[in-house]
Amino acid sequence: MKELPRQRTETLFTDRKGAYTRQQALVEAHRCLFCEDAPCTRACPTHIDIAGFIRKIATGNLRGSAGTIFESNILGRSCARTCPVEVLCVGDCVYNELGVPPIQIGKLQRHATDAAIEAEWSYFEAGAPTGRSVGLVGGGPASLACAHELRRLGHAATIYERHERLGGLNTHGVAPYKLKADIAVEEVDWVLSIGEIDVRTGVEVGKDLGWEELESAHDAVFLGVGLGADHRLSTPGEDLEGIVGAVDWIERMKTGQVDVSEVRSAAVIGGGNTAIDGVRELLGLGIERVTLIYRGDDSGRSGYDHEWDRAKREGASALWRAVPVEYEGTGRVERIRCARLDGDKRPTGEEITVDADFVLLAVGQAKLGDAIAAALSGVESEGGRLVVDESGALGRPGWFAGGDASNGAKEVVNAVAEGKRAARAIHEHLGGA
Template identity: 45%
Template structure:
């Protein structure tokens, strides 16, 4: 029997995908903030990629200055509200909390962060604004965490900024790629509307930049261009049967789920291929959609998975079963998916090898491939002088975000190969300042 029944209404969907970090009440925020020790040289600050002064904003909440707390957060991280919900706080700020050394529950930093920022968003509190116009114009490609954060910082420095977004909504993976039990569409889009209202950048939706003439036009109209394009579709495995109906990429599966909610269909038996955090999300989502059996299959051991331990625990908590040291050989089926043929593996000196004669089939009705995302090389190769490394990541200066084509700057997944929302937001501020330094010469 499935852990969850298949949701058929929006209310049932919301119940199945209840928020992992629900919004705190005022009393909860006061109590939780009172637990903070306000450490000197606080390790939570060091653990935060965007360097938020966490003890400062918690103290502000505790003294009733919620607006000041939100300002402290947003000054360091323009995705402050989203990051309070989607960040792996368990291994970042909360994982570094000194209470862990005393076997005491760490401060719920993420929920406190969401509490303060939600209040200013709901009240549309004016905290920031564009700087005095300096005559510079910058184009930003991509309205994800990197692109939006770069735009906010550039506007604060006085630049005119236009964002070109291929999709119909902003926020990138925060809307299209994060599990609904971490953040809702309404929450993600509310923060995007708030930031645009604060800084006044322009966003052109349904406006993909895909050709050399379009790139030439941007170069003619703008002084610099920021690449916040992220990654592409789920990488293929080259398996026989991979193109059968009901064999889908995890990125595409999660994006559809975020858009249509309970209208998405999953089979009663689902196999998820992969061992990263996206695989954990896809498996957990399939279970919450009512799949009777969800099997997470990974080619290495459980201890070698790239996913955070708490993400795997979350998947197990909704009934997902792990199958380790197995590699997919074929997606079995005639007209639709009927199963996956696996071969058992062994890891020797860090290398995965197949065990001869160990093939077996796991019957299933749906396969979700969480096998990484492809780099957008076809587009990047259109830009003259832009260099990529051996893994398809854009080569850029770590201190300025400037690429090998000096008018282009970048951050986020296109540069780091795939990291957290907070990393993209933090790197984008650095890149925006790099653009400012470059154009100020």
């Protein structure tokens, strides 16, 4: 993999949830009730034995603690940082029922997994070679989790990734106050250390390598291709300078440099988590006025409440029930003319103009399922998502999928769970017990 440049805009951010000191971790770990059939574990898509790993932190068995995490979730280190724990494990901590602050599971998981990767403890060995080989398309969390599990089961694995680096959104898309690209890349290396995962970067399957070619090179295929490019809305003036796709811009910020020093006021179009991330990132880079523009109400946005609450505390403002109808400016965007919408997102006839010399479009990304389904008989897509059964199998024998490409865009932890699930199904498909 290509080395990350040291000068990256993302390094300006500090961790939103910082690392625990050993003592802080112990205090928090000792608070855990060690529930039976714990609701936190049930809430975790990878079903980490949370009470178990926390108890091991409490007793000073950090190596065992991280082992418990990795046994369920090989990307436990990035999940500790990226998971929306507020709506998963922490949200289901029984302490919430008691009106007591819930256990900070993400921070404890970070404590254990950071220690393990920094100390280079190893937990897993590749299984005895089966002579079977699996091709994995996309190098994000789903494929990494799938490839690692396949190696444990003794299968050969080749990852094809169109970027120069693996890690998917962990490397290219997660807000830098949660996870930085260098940590993501370090984790990728750690996952690959199980050995003999063949990595082909700069290869876009379907373009640089044909689908049939891929199929004939391997005994099974896993599609963890994620999502495609940022959507654009073809609004007049959208090609003015200063209007960029959010995912594209975040990727440049994380793996290189972006310059917003001249920006005075910015707008982010959209109501999802990428939009809110964009708002917080722009505020974090020192832009004083950042406005979220969303066509629905505050209650209708799909971005998490806990994220938007933080954005507001950091100074974000919002324009609800509004949609850009024209970006105005000479050469560079200067203002956005928006139509006001009613509760059913229909124009009211009113207009409002918002000053903005920088605009992030966070109105979704291309879904890749339709094109893949068109190219491969048996593979089906629905609304752009690849259709998989409960094991992760596609309609074409030997083909499997997981992550955003099939779940439509969930969390890193879902991708990991689906990648691992698919690995088990692939193993079965290849005749393993």
